[in-house]
Amino acid sequence: xDRQSVEEKLKRQGGxxxxxxxxxxxxxxxxxxxxxxLFGSLIYIAIISAVYIILSLAAHVSRxxxxxxxxxxxFFGLMxxxxxxxxxxxxxxxxxxxxxxxxxxxxxYRGCRMSSIILSVAGGLLFFTETTPIQDLMVMLGNIGxxxxxxxxxxxxxxxxxxxxxxxxxxxxxxxxxxxxxxxxLIVRAKAVxxxxxxxxxSSMVSAEEKAIALEARCFNCQGTRTALRVYKTxxxxxIAMIVLALITGGIVVAGFIL
Amino acid sequence: xxxxxxxxxxxxYPTTEEYCLKNVSFSIQEGxxxxxxxxxxxxxxxxxxxxxxxxxxxxxxxIEGTLEIFGKSSKExxxxxxxxxxxxVFQNPFTQNSGIKETVFEEIAFGLENIGVGREEIITRxxxxxxxxxxxxxxxxxxxxxxGGYRQRVALASIIVQNPExxxxxxxxxxxxxxxxxxxxEIIKLLNRQKKTIVLVEHKMxxxxxxxxxxxYLNEGTVLLDGTAExxxxxEILYKKNLEMPQVARLGFQAREKGLMxxxxxxxxxxxxxxxxxxxxxxxxxxxxxxxx
Amino acid sequence: xxxxxxxxxxxxxxxxxxxxxxxxxxNLASALKIPLYADSIGTILAGMLCGPAxxxxxxxxxxxxxxxxSPIMLAYIPVTGIYGLAAGVLSKxxxxxxxxxxxxxxxxxxxxxxxxxSPIIALVFGGITETGQAVIIAVLRAAGFGLLPATLIxxxxxxxxxxxxxxxxxxxxxxxxxxxxxSKFQLGELYMKRKKLQIDFDxxxxxxxx
Numbered sequence: 039x040d041r042q043s044v045e046e047k048l049k050r051q052g053g054x055x056x057x058x059x060x061x062x063x064x065x066x067x068x069x070x071x072x073x074x075x076l077f078g079s080l081i082y083i084a085i086i087s088a089v090y091i092i093l094s095l096a097a098h099v100s101r102x103x104x105x106x107x108x109x110x111x112x113f114f115g116l117m118x119x120x121x122x123x124x125x126x127x128x129x130x131x132x133x134x135x136x137x138x139x140x141x142x143x144x145x146x147y148r149g150c151r152m153s154s155i156i157l158s159v160a161g162g163l164l165f166f167t168e169t170t171p172i173q174d175l176m177v178m179l180g181n182i183g184x185x186x187x188x189x190x191x192x193x194x195x196x197x198x199x200x201x202x203x204x205x206x207x208x209x210x211x212x213x214x215x216x217x218x219x220x221x222x223x224l225i226v227r228a229k230a231v232x233x234x235x236x237x238x239x240x241s242s243m244v245s246a247e248e249k250a251i252a253l254e255a256r257c258f259n260c261q262g263t264r265t266a267l268r269v270y271k272t273x274x275x276x277x278i279a280m281i282v283l284a285l286i287t288g289g290i291v292v293a294g295f296i297l
Numbered sequence: 298x299x300x301x302x303x304x305x306x307x308x309x310y311p312t313t314e315e316y317c318l319k320n321v322s323f324s325i326q327e328g329x330x331x332x333x334x335x336x337x338x339x340x341x342x343x344x345x346x347x348x349x350x351x352x353x354x355x356x357x358x359x360i361e362g363t364l365e366i367f368g369k370s371s372k373e374x375x376x377x378x379x380x381x382x383x384x385x386v387f388q389n390p391f392t393q394n395s396g397i398k399e400t401v402f403e404e405i406a407f408g409l410e411n412i413g414v415g416r417e418e419i420i421t422r423x424x425x426x427x428x429x430x431x432x433x434x435x436x437x438x439x440x441x442x443x444x445g446g447y448r449q450r451v452a453l454a455s456i457i458v459q460n461p462e463x464x465x466x467x468x469x470x471x472x473x474x475x476x477x478x479x480x481x482x483e484i485i486k487l488l489n490r491q492k493k494t495i496v497l498v499e500h501k502m503x504x505x506x507x508x509x510x511x512x513x514y515l516n517e518g519t520v521l522l523d524g525t526a527e528x529x530x531x532x533e534i535l536y537k538k539n540l541e542m543p544q545v546a547r548l549g550f551q552a553r554e555k556g557l558m559x560x561x562x563x564x565x566x567x568x569x570x571x572x573x574x575x576x577x578x579x580x581x582x583x584x585x586x587x588x589x590x
Numbered sequence: 591x592x593x594x595x596x597x598x599x600x601x602x603x604x605x606x607x608x609x610x611x612x613x614x615x616x617n618l619a620s621a622l623k624i625p626l627y628a629d630s631i632g633t634i635l636a637g638m639l640c641g642p643a644x645x646x647x648x649x650x651x652x653x654x655x656x657x658x659x660s661p662i663m664l665a666y667i668p669v670t671g672i673y674g675l676a677a678g679v680l681s682k683x684x685x686x687x688x689x690x691x692x693x694x695x696x697x698x699x700x701x702x703x704x705x706x707x708s709p710i711i712a713l714v715f716g717g718i719t720e721t722g723q724a725v726i727i728a729v730l731r732a733a734g735f736g737l738l739p740a741t742l743i744x745x746x747x748x749x750x751x752x753x754x755x756x757x758x759x760x761x762x763x764x765x766x767x768x769x770x771x772x773s774k775f776q777l778g779e780l781y782m783k784r785k786k787l788q789i790d791f792d793x794x795x796x797x798x799x800x
Contacts, residue, residue: 041432044402044420044789047437106660108719114662116390118718123721125731146673152716156662163661167409172658173397178414184682187598188651191605198610210621227622235618241765242607243635247771248392251351255385255456256408258393259599260377263413266404312769319751355599423693508725 048268050174055097059276060166060175062283067162069287071155077294078154079147083115086154090161099168107163114156122149172196177270186264202242209234300463300494301325301348306362308343308352317343319518321364325511328492330485332499332509334529336541339515345467345498350379357551366463378400381412384461388468390448396456400437401451402427408459426458430484446477453484464488467498480507502543506564516540531562545569600774601640605648608632612652612670613659625722626752629656630673634699635760637677638686639775645674665714669706673753676702676758681777694755700753708741709748717741723748 070086087107094103112279123146124139131143172193182190195285253259301324313537317341325331334339346352351358354376364371367382374382387393398404402423409419427436430450435443435499440451449469456464466485470478481500482504488495491507499505505512505526512529514522516538522529535542536550548569549562559576609632616629633652639643639741653667680686680695711719717727717737723744764772764781774780 039424039427039436041420041424044424045404110662113718113720113724114715118716121718121724121728121731122716124568124728125737149716153404156715160565160661163657163664166387166662167658173399187602188647191602191609192651193657194606195609195613195651197396197441198606199613199789201618202607202610202614206618210618228624231622232759237765239611239631239759240763242611242782243390243604243763244771245392246390246603246607247600247774248387249396249607250600251355252393252452253395253603254351254355254380254599255349255393257377257380257411257459258602260380260411262377263414263417265415265419267403267410269416270518271723274360275610310770311773312782382749 050270052094053098055093057171058279059270059272060170060178061272062279063162063166063170063278065280065283067166069283070158070162072152072287073290074154074158077239078151079152080119082154083150083157086161087111088160090165092166093165097165097169099165101165103168106168107161110157110160110164115153115158118153118156119146119149121151122146130230173268174270177268179264181270190258198242202238205238209238230284298327300326300327300366301496302365303344303347304363305326305434306347306360306364307357308347308360312359318347321351321514321518321520322362322514323520323523324527325494325496327419327494329510330489330495330508331513332497332505332512333498333513334505334541335521336500336501336508336516340518341498341500342467344513345385345465345496348463349383349385349465350374350376351385370517381459382462382511384456386449386452386458386464386466386469388471390445390452391473393448393452394440399439401432401443402436404440405454405458406450408455420461426454426588430454430457430485443480444477446473446480449473449477449481450474450484453481457484457488461493462536463494465496465498468500470501470504478504479487500541502541502546503565504531506543507545514540525549526564530564597774597776601644604640605636605644607650609652610653611635613655616656625748626755627748627770628752628756630670630753631759632758633670633674634677634756635763637674637679638760638764638781639777640678641682641770641776642648642675642678645676645678646671647674649674660720662715662720665710666707669703669710672702672706673699678777681780684780686757686761687780691759692761693754696754696757699757700749703749704742704745704755708738708745711745712738712741721748756774768793 070089073083090107091100091104094100095106116289122142123133125142125145132140133143134141134144161211176184176189176193180186213234216230303321303323305319306321307316321340321344328472333344340527343352347364348366350371352358360423395404395407397405405423406419406428409422414422419582427433430453432450432454432516435447440448443451453466453469469481469485473481484509485495487508497505497509509526512522512526513520514523514529514535521534521540522532528544531546531549533550534540536547543564545548545563545566545568547557549572552559553562557576559572561571561572611632612629615631616627619626619628630649632644633649636648648668649671653663653670656670657667659662660663676699677695679685680698685691685695702752711717711723711727717731718724719727726744727737727740730743735743750796767778767781769782769784771780
């Protein structure tokens with residue numbers, strides 16, 4: 039244990055893309071949102087999906103990102119477009135017909151546009167959360183004025199989730215060995231799990247008191263400025279990246295209007 | 298120098314009518330390891346909470362009588378000052394953490410961040426504590442991955458790094474196995490050697506006998522005995538009223554009842570070996586039942 | 591002033607637990623394939639014990655935290671927020687202390703949920719959800735219902751079942767808390783077995799007599 043190795047450990051771990059500050063990544067979301075509103079279409083969906091996939095590969099988060107993005111794509115891409123194509127609210131051309139089922143032009147284009155916006159924003163946010171540790175984000179928000187209590191609450195939730203999930207898994211494992219997922223109908227399943235669930239929830243709630251005392255003992259309530267061990271800064275690279283993004287987006291918008 | 302003084306203090310929790318503490322008075326000197334002992338429910342945790350200031354501010358209720366810390370009335374000391382100058386470690390290893398840090402190192406630094414200590418100094422102080430308490434082997438682990446014993450050591454580190462003048466430690470080993478208990482008490486011994494004032498709430502009498510300089514023994518909310526470890530734990534009252542006491546002390550009294558007049562009642566295992574060894578030698582030499590060599 | 595600070599630190603500790611309960615509850619329901627959301631128990635608890643403001647905050651943050659796992663959930667922040675706000679208001683009005691009124695509260699909260707969630711599902715997501723509800727909506731639309739009516743109808747049953755059960759679970763949990771613990775929360779008094787106010791009243795009486 040020497041000072042240098044400690045300092046190393048306290049730096050952001052990760053590659054180039056991940057190390058951009060959260061605001062840069064949020065800028066990406068804003069830019070794609072704007073483009074999707076203006077140019078939403080089937081082609082747009084294809085392009086934006088490709089962009090996100092490439093970015094996720096570059097940021098080494100492709101495995102988790104692609105799993106979630108695929109799910110998004112199925113529900114809010116394919117399903118959304120299809121569902122809206124089958125129904126129409128105004129009179130419109132029929133694009134395709136097979137027996138009683140028709141695909142309406144108006145519904146199809148509406149679906150494509152809606153889907154573009156959702157995939158852009160949700161996909162961008164997904165990329166954001168995959169590449170940004172929560173602590174980074176919350177500290178940045180804290181720096182621009184978000185209440186430190188709220189910052190604490192959001193970050194603390196994640197460890198709480200891990201703890202609670204762990205205890206829940208133990209209960210479920212015990213129940214699985216008695217065949218809860220396969221045996222019996224809904225009522226039986228619920229009856230078996232409910233009492234234990236309530237006990238677990240009660241003990242979690244009550245543990246909040248001791249956690250509060252622990253915080254108090256660590257001077258959480260003390261007045262005065264706080265300092266931070268980990269420092270997150272917006273670097274020159276971030277500013278450049280944000281400007282580049284803005285320029286690209288502006289360029290595409292202008293080009294789109296000219297053409 | 299006196300650092301804590303309680304005068305005729307009585308206290309009742311906000312939702313009960315019965316008094317939990319009745320007319321408690323005692324004095325604790327700087328640098329001593331004072332144990333608040335007694336069986337469960339006698340009010341010792343409550344005393345720990347009062348000294349730390351969690352009563353009445355966190356737990357509510359009304360206090361009658363006075364408490365003086367560092368020579369001032371406890372009411373005049375701000376909550377901030379109490380948090381910085383009086384450390385608090387309690388039983389449950391699983392709820393004593395910040396909840397937001399992902400390595401032990403940062404966990405220990407949490408309190409210093411809240412106080413506003415400069416970053417360079419934080420790193421120095423945390424590194425020192427890790428070395429002092431021998432936590433290097435898991436300093437980068439995630440706090441949630443640690444066992445109870447290790448968590449309790451991290452909890453102690455997190456408080457000690459704040460350099461409080463008084464440490465209130467409430468039954469720190471009741472949820473730990475024997476090895477964990479030993480490791481925690483190693484740390485408490487270290488603090489004692491550094492002349493920190495320690496208020497240790499504890500009901501394991503063997504540990505109290507081994508470590509405490511001063512014992513305040515409570516029974517049903519009042520002070521029954523107050524003195525050195527020998528005065529208190531070898532006191533007949535405990536035996537007569539069948540209260541918690543070290544096993545060897547109970548053995549000593551039982552031995553006297555059976556007619557073995559040992560010269561004094563032991564309170565630790567080592568003491569017991571010495572005393573009974575004398576008696577044993579006497580028997581070997583064919584002496585009487587008085588255990589004198 | 592000091593009183594407020596101590597109160598705030600336990601609330602700060604409680605909210606993450608409530609949020610975790612929401613997330614884990616939702617995951618459990620899908621794991622066991624129970625057709626409920628089960629993701630607002632924590633929010634309702636927060637509202638019950640700490641009032642409308644904390645309830646609203648807890649609910650809104652649920653949307654934010656869920657949104658980190660699935661960005662779609664961010665659009666539902668008004669809905670999750672309203673559950674907490676409503677629970678807080680109802681709790682203050684003593685509508686959650688006894689079972690009969692609790693049922694009414696559950697219905698009110700469910701109605702609010704239906705009213706707020708349906709437009710979001712219809713207008714923002716075109717009738718698509720990641721639950722089986724999307725199928726029901728499609729079926730209803732095929733039967734001739736418009737998008738919004740189809741969404742409203744499909745939300746009904748699940749919301750009612752979900753919110754009534756959630757209120758009931760919260761009731762049982764709160765009843766399981768000790769008076770001493772409840773006394774730390776703004777609305778805790780309503781759920782205590784022994785009334786704290788009574789004891790204070792007696793003390794004042796004694797002082798006057800002396």
